[in-house]
Amino acid sequence: MLDLEKLSKEVEDQLQEKFKEIDDLCYFNSKKVIDAFNKEGVSEIHFNTTTGYGYNDIGRDTIEKVFSRIFNCEDALVRNQFISGSHALTVCLFGLLRPNDVLLSICGKPYDTLDSVIGITPNESSLMSFGVNYEQIDLVDNDFNYEQIEERLKKSFVKVIEIQRSKGYSTRKSIGIDKVSKVISLIKKVSPNTIVMIDNCYCEFVNKKEPTEVGADIVVGSLIKNLGGGIALNGAYIVGKKDLVKLCAERLTVPGEGKEVGPSLGANRNILQGLFMAPSVVSSSLKTSIFASCMMERLGYEVEPKWNEERVDIVQNIVFNDPEKLIKYCEGIQAGSPIDSNALPIPDDMPGYDDKVIMAAGCFTNGSSIELSCDGPLRSPYIAYQQGGLTYEYGKIGVISAIERLMK
Numbered sequence: 001m002l003d004l005e006k007l008s009k010e011v012e013d014q015l016q017e018k019f020k021e022i023d024d025l026c027y028f029n030s031k032k033v034i035d036a037f038n039k040e041g042v043s044e045i046h047f048n049t050t051t052g053y054g055y056n057d058i059g060r061d062t063i064e065k066v067f068s069r070i071f072n073c074e075d076a077l078v079r080n081q082f083i084s085g086s087h088a089l090t091v092c093l094f095g096l097l098r099p100n101d102v103l104l105s106i107c108g109k110p111y112d113t114l115d116s117v118i119g120i121t122p123n124e125s126s127l128m129s130f131g132v133n134y135e136q137i138d139l140v141d142n143d144f145n146y147e148q149i150e151e152r153l154k155k156s157f158v159k160v161i162e163i164q165r166s167k168g169y170s171t172r173k174s175i176g177i178d179k180v181s182k183v184i185s186l187i188k189k190v191s192p193n194t195i196v197m198i199d200n201c202y203c204e205f206v207n208k209k210e211p212t213e214v215g216a217d218i219v220v221g222s223l224i225k226n227l228g229g230g231i232a233l234n235g236a237y238i239v240g241k242k243d244l245v246k247l248c249a250e251r252l253t254v255p256g257e258g259k260e261v262g263p264s265l266g267a268n269r270n271i272l273q274g275l276f277m278a279p280s281v282v283s284s285s286l287k288t289s290i291f292a293s294c295m296m297e298r299l300g301y302e303v304e305p306k307w308n309e310e311r312v313d314i315v316q317n318i319v320f321n322d323p324e325k326l327i328k329y330c331e332g333i334q335a336g337s338p339i340d341s342n343a344l345p346i347p348d349d350m351p352g353y354d355d356k357v358i359m360a361a362g363c364f365t366n367g368s369s370i371e372l373s374c375d376g377p378l379r380s381p382y383i384a385y386q387q388g389g390l391t392y393e394y395g396k397i398g399v400i401s402a403i404e405r406l407m408k
């Protein structure tokens, strides 16, 4: 019988240097957050709330200024009226694109839920149904196809380029900030008026720079992922250039009203505290992912990224090549969760996804994936996408629970 406690001790010894790097990253990003809080004079008064139209919500407006500072950009829209990250991405795309415009994805096919938004899966409410043209350039060897991007931009005007950093449910690698920086330089050189939009889900605070600091025009992410710190109960953000954020705000609310409306309904305190916790929670998630990566590699599984590889997001892939093993691992993550540990996750159809998906998430916030969670589409090669961990210790316990279930 394999002694998992012993193996995990060995693995942790091996990871000490990596963990130290993550502690340094956490300190750096914590400094970013506290500076933003201090400069904006965050105060108890900002925990107050508005109802109804939500005029003059100083807490909400201060949160948006704090986000602008953290992303080093002109403006932010941080709202609990966003249902999800996909909703914020939808609002952003519909805010920026008009009939006959071209949307170009340069990371291959975007995240599954965007299929219906764009019209890749035909939908009466898609961008394509409004006459927006969609084009795509695939990655080559996990990097941008710089030549093809340049050629395309020289041919005719592209209104929006979308870059999705995290891999979603694909088998590619996630895209680091250096590559994002390099491709934005190219885009701006060839076509300065093309808007560069980033799907930043799962990537916040994993590096020292955010995409707005390397030239991205507009950046989108979810608050039940990294920046919500496990405390925000819902919502998402859009940050970037002022005129573009305005277009998004007018799509989310009302043309002519934009950011002026939108009641915070009690969310301000949680959003602020979640952001405050986010650097530390992201660090715990990273440590949990690295721990899982090293453990599973030792047990003979193919993992991506490996424990010592550069990380761009909090997601850990484990390749099972076997549906039963994927399901068992997810069951074990669920069994090691604080909430609904006795529930049995079962692969099922999900709105927005084509294959059956299994999702293990015993979370305080429904669907929150900054909390330890593990999911994957039931398609070959049966990859688990594990992410989150509010504390490293609970993350480690969850991973050990998953391995135990897998080996039963």
Ligand SMILES: *Cc1c(COP(=O)(O)O)cnc(C)c1O
Residues within 6 Å of the ligand: 084, 085, 086, 087, 111, 113, 164, 165, 166, 167, 168, 199, 201, 202, 222
């Ligand atoms: C999570 C995620 C989204 C948005 O998903 P929601 O569940 O709608 O918040 C979009 N893109 C990527 C890459 C993601 O990881």
